[in-house]
Amino acid sequence: MPLARGQEVSGRVVACGVGAERWAGKAVIVPAVLPCGECDLCRRGLFTICRQQKMPGNDIQGGFASHIVVPARGLCEVDEARLARAGLNLAQVSIVADAVTTPYQAVQRAGVTPGSLAIVVGTGGVGGYCVQIARAAGATVVAIDVDDAKLAAVAAHGAALTLNSRNLDAKALKAAVSAFAKGQGLRSTEWFIFECSGTAPGQLTAYGLLVHGATLSVVGFTMDKVEIRLSNLMAFDARALGNWGCPPESYPAALDLVLDGRVQIQPFVEVHPLDDINRVFSAVHDKVIKKRAVMVPA
Amino acid sequence: MPLARGQEVSGRVVACGVGAERWAGKAVIVPAVLPCGECDLCRRGLFTICRQQKMPGNDIQGGFASHIVVPARGLCEVDEARLARAGLNLAQVSIVADAVTTPYQAVQRAGVTPGSLAIVVGTGGVGGYCVQIARAAGATVVAIDVDDAKLAAVAAHGAALTLNSRNLDAKALKAAVSAFAKGQGLRSTEWFIFECSGTAPGQLTAYGLLVHGATLSVVGFTMDKVEIRLSNLMAFDARALGNWGCPPESYPAALDLVLDGRVQIQPFVEVHPLDDINRVFSAVHDKVIKKRAVMVPA
Numbered sequence: 001m002p003l004a005r006g007q008e009v010s011g012r013v014v015a016c017g018v019g020a021e022r023w024a025g026k027a028v029i030v031p032a033v034l035p036c037g038e039c040d041l042c043r044r045g046l047f048t049i050c051r052q053q054k055m056p057g058n059d060i061q062g063g064f065a066s067h068i069v070v071p072a073r074g075l076c077e078v079d080e081a082r083l084a085r086a087g088l089n090l091a092q093v094s095i096v097a098d099a100v101t102t103p104y105q106a107v108q109r110a111g112v113t114p115g116s117l118a119i120v121v122g123t124g125g126v127g128g129y130c131v132q133i134a135r136a137a138g139a140t141v142v143a144i145d146v147d148d149a150k151l152a153a154v155a156a157h158g159a160a161l162t163l164n165s166r167n168l169d170a171k172a173l174k175a176a177v178s179a180f181a182k183g184q185g186l187r188s189t190e191w192f193i194f195e196c197s198g199t200a201p202g203q204l205t206a207y208g209l210l211v212h213g214a215t216l217s218v219v220g221f222t223m224d225k226v227e228i229r230l231s232n233l234m235a236f237d238a239r240a241l242g243n244w245g246c247p248p249e250s251y252p253a254a255l256d257l258v259l260d261g262r263v264q265i266q267p268f269v270e271v272h273p274l275d276d277i278n279r280v281f282s283a284v285h286d287k288v289i290k291k292r293a294v295m296v297p298a
Numbered sequence: 299m300p301l302a303r304g305q306e307v308s309g310r311v312v313a314c315g316v317g318a319e320r321w322a323g324k325a326v327i328v329p330a331v332l333p334c335g336e337c338d339l340c341r342r343g344l345f346t347i348c349r350q351q352k353m354p355g356n357d358i359q360g361g362f363a364s365h366i367v368v369p370a371r372g373l374c375e376v377d378e379a380r381l382a383r384a385g386l387n388l389a390q391v392s393i394v395a396d397a398v399t400t401p402y403q404a405v406q407r408a409g410v411t412p413g414s415l416a417i418v419v420g421t422g423g424v425g426g427y428c429v430q431i432a433r434a435a436g437a438t439v440v441a442i443d444v445d446d447a448k449l450a451a452v453a454a455h456g457a458a459l460t461l462n463s464r465n466l467d468a469k470a471l472k473a474a475v476s477a478f479a480k481g482q483g484l485r486s487t488e489w490f491i492f493e494c495s496g497t498a499p500g501q502l503t504a505y506g507l508l509v510h511g512a513t514l515s516v517v518g519f520t521m522d523k524v525e526i527r528l529s530n531l532m533a534f535d536a537r538a539l540g541n542w543g544c545p546p547e548s549y550p551a552a553l554d555l556v557l558d559g560r561v562q563i564q565p566f567v568e569v570h571p572l573d574d575i576n577r578v579f580s581a582v583h584d585k586v587i588k589k590r591a592v593m594v595p596a
Contacts, residue, residue, distance in 0.1 A: 041487065041511075048535045049487055049510040189339065189347055195528075203528050212347040213339075218532045227525045230493075230501050233540030234516045237346045240538040242531030 006063030006295070007032045009056050009070075010078065010094035020072035027078040027090050029255065030056055030063070030070050032098035033245030037073050047247035048105075063094065064277065066297040074248030082259045091271050091296045095125075096255050098245070099292060100263060103130035103196065104254040105246035106217040107137050110192050114138025117186045119177060121145075121165075121206040122197025122220060123154045125292045128268050130194045130219065132158040133254075136262040140186055142177055144205060145197075149290070157264050160184070165201075170208035177209060189213045200224040207232070214238040271296055304361030304593070305330045307354050307368075308376065308392035318370035325376040325388050327553065328354055328361070328368050330396035331543030335371050345545035346403075361392065362575060364595040372546030380557045389569050389594045393423075394553050396543070397590060398561060401428035401494065402552040403544035404515040405435050408490050412436025415484045417475060419443075419463075419504040420495025420518055421452045423590045426566050428492045428517065430456040431552075434560040437490065438482055440475055442503060447588070455562050458482070463499075468506035475507060487511045498522040505530070512536040569594055 009030040013023045035042050035050035042050050054060045054071070061068040078093060103126055112118055118139035120130045127143070128150070134141050135158035143159035145151050151162035161180050165173060181188055190213040195206035198220025206216055207228050214236060233240060246254070257263040272280045274295040283289040307328040311321045333340050333348035340348050352358050352369070359366040376391060401424055410416055416437035418428045425441070426448070432439050433456035441457035443449050449460035459478050463471060479486055488511040493504035496518025504514055505526050512534060531538060544552070555561040570578045572593040581587040 046488075046511055051487075051510070189344075189349075198529070207528070212349070213344060218528055221529045221532050223527065223529070225525045225527045227523045228528070229521065229523045230505070230516055230526070230538070231496070231519045231521070231540075233538055234519050234542060236540060237542035238540045240528070240531055242529075242534060242536045244532060244535035 003057070004062045004065040004068065005057040006065070007055060007057040008094045008097040008099060009063035009068070010090050010097070011063075012090070014067070017072065023072055023075060026075075027080050027083070029076040029078060029093060029097050029251060031074050031076065031246070031248040031251055032056065032101070034060075034071055034074050034248065047249070048244045064274065064295060066274075074251075076248065076251035076255060078255065079259065086259050086261060088258070088266065089271075091294050092265055092269050093255070093258060094294055095265060095269055095292050096251070096258060099126050100129045100133070100258060100265070101246035101251055101254045102126060102243065103133050103194065103219055104257070105250060106130065106194055106219045106241070106243045107133045107192075108250065109241055109243060110194075110215045110217050112137040112139050112192050115186070116140075116190065116192055117142065117177075117181050118192040118194065119144065119206075119209055120154075120159075120194045120196055121209075122195065122199070122202045123150045123159070124196070125268070126219060127194070127196030128154055128157070129263055129265070130196050132263040133257060134158075134192065134194065136257055139192060140184055142180060144173070146201075153267060157267065165205050170205065173205065174209055190215075193217065194219055196220045198222045200226050204228070210236045210238045212236050212238070216240040218242045268292055269294055273298060301355070302360045302363040302366065303355040304363070305353060305355040306392045306395040306397060307361035307366070308388050308395070309361075310388070311373075312365070315370065321370055321373060324373075325378050325381070327374040327376060327391060327395050327549060329372050329374065329544070329546040329549055330354065330399070332369055332372050332546065345547070346542045362572065362593060364572075372549075374546065374549035374553060376553065377557065384557050384559060386556070386564065387569075389592050390563055390567050391553065391556060392592055393563060393567055393590050394549065394556060397424050398427045398431070398556060398563070399544035399549055399552045400424060400541065401431050401492065401517055402555070403548060404428065404492055404517045404539070404541045405431045405490075406548065407539055407541060408492075408513045408515050410435040410437050410490050413484070414438075414488065414490055415440065415475075415479050416490040416492065417442065417504075417507055418452075418457075418492045418494055419507075420493065420497070420500045421448045421457070422495070423566070424517060425492070425494030426452055426455070427561055427563070428494050430561040431555060432456075432490065432492065434555055438484055440478060442471070443495075444499075451565060455565065463503050468503065471503065472507055488513075491515065492517055494518045496520045498524050502526070508534045508536045510534050510536070514538040516540045566590055567592055571596060
């Protein structure tokens, strides 16, 4: 049987295995990375590097199907009353798996503190939530992208300053952020930088913003290499943190941000019937659809 | 007056300013980076990024002089009875400032734990101590260099395996470390990698050794850039930590390792009269002197 793709999955439990009966009928989000929960790494809390982890759509059936079988361990229950009060439906919150939880984990791991300055490079399908999550953690957020429409969207949802990196070289960009920080009475050190574009130019932009004591979170992925002065980490006493997924244990807290309205997903998501998948894929590929497209079986 | 260089300084206090009288006659090491101790960053414990920090030989008079004036704050007292018992003299322990404390700080920051695998790339004037400090922290240590003589020196002082990276490409090097880890019953994840060569090839070697949950400490400095896949930090859920100097508060613990004999400095240091400085500098430059040369005024 071929594998159905679809890594961000929500749905209702219609059948349970032995021992998982308590999930019957529940609305759930399936984490995009499911650690085994039993190996030495999991027992030591290192869920994100579990070598037996399963990813829906990669290792097990994904969400582009009417019904799938998933492990009960790690499922994130969705409180449907709160969901309704937030004006959301279950399909929309599928994107909590990965698009919200991955930057959530990055913000947690970086240790963003109230009163800090956070910079998000790449404000698309992941970065748009990163802006909101960093804001919810108490940071003042600078958003950087090459797309004015995306910058306008995050300006309405948590970004205090937006900068288009097409118009500014690395030096001018850093000067602009520095001037903003100074004007806002924020620190010129310890910036939290989140690279969410998953592109080489975005990574160079993010790396160029290192200041003393900075934390650079590498959230996006690209196969491309970048040419950087690695020793700047040493000269700035700075650090770069990679971030693979998010432990299922952290999903409820990330979902809370969405259900409380501190992280808005409605402006960044659109729902389509699963039967339209080919048309929708083309439209996403051609950038006709710019929001994250959620596919729902009939 | 010109500035005397010399960043690693030990000596005896022969005169004190008001309020520093308790230091009279004491044997001391002068930290290579002296934070102000009073700014907002210092008050928050972020000594390594203090913007008012002073470096002997850079911002204030350094050790290539018969007498220098230094701030009392941060001086590290040397117990001369323990020093004698360790078979060392005060000149030799000057190199604790930087050559020992910088890798000490890197090992602390990385959080090396007993039973872990540490890899030190570049086993010269800093890396040789890094090997010993990581060993003292309970790690099994793999040493990598391009110089067999340096590898032989660290094999006698804490390295369980030495590998010459001239003979192995990145893939073979990683395979060799993996096989060694497996044979020793050590983890294939969470390696602690210390880049101490301060060269672009060394950095590429170190970066190529990333595994899941790895920590790469950037200890050495070079202006050269390297071309790397930054996203590997994300794919491996790994991190890269820069490291600027060491807080004076950590000097006594680093010195303890030396005075207890857990970190041997004698095999890596030679002492010369300060009057010979020009000859010694040439010999170091020409690699005739391979050990760290300590200059002592007549």
